[in-house]
Amino acid sequence: MDTNQTVPLGQINHIFPPLNYEQHPEDLELQKTQEDPASTIINVHSYEPPAKDFLVWSVFNTLYMNFCCLGFMALVFSVKARDRKVVGDLNGARSYGSTAKCLNIFALIFSLLLTILLISLMATGIMFAT
Structure with missing residues (x-):
């Protein structure tokens, strides 16, 4: 065949036959996964x-700032919250x-x-006036 001639597409396989390669098992698995895509x-x-x-x-509030026992009541509810958390009741905690x-x-x-009020009363002299 002359090199200047054009070959129709249908005859290319006759001139250049496809090479026969062996496929590795990994390639076969890759083809299978491409054909049957697995859901993720x-x-x-x-x-x-x-x-x-x-x-x-x-x-801290119980020891230092226990105004009208609010610090103690907060401590009681904190212990209850910790108990609920240990049990697994997150909503109750x-x-x-x-x-x-x-x-x-x-x-x-x-x-x-209360502390600010006491300091201001002592500073103005209203408290402890002699």
Whole structure:
């Protein structure tokens, strides 16, 4: 055949026969997976923050800022929240923890206001006036 001649596409296989290669087992598995695509399962877990019990804050408020026993009550609810968390009742632990947090906030605010009031009364001379 002359090199200047064009060969129709149908006759190319007769001129250049396809090479016969052996396929490796990995290639056969790859072909099978391409023919039968496997489904992929993705598990999405929602993140739930752990229940807080505010135990350290409650102990601090009980020892130092126990205005009208609010610090002690916060300590009681903090212990209940910790107990619920240990048992596995996260909703109960969150509920008791939220109550303990509110009681701690109120105990802190009232104790700070009382301290500021006492300092201002002593500074103005109204308290301890002789």
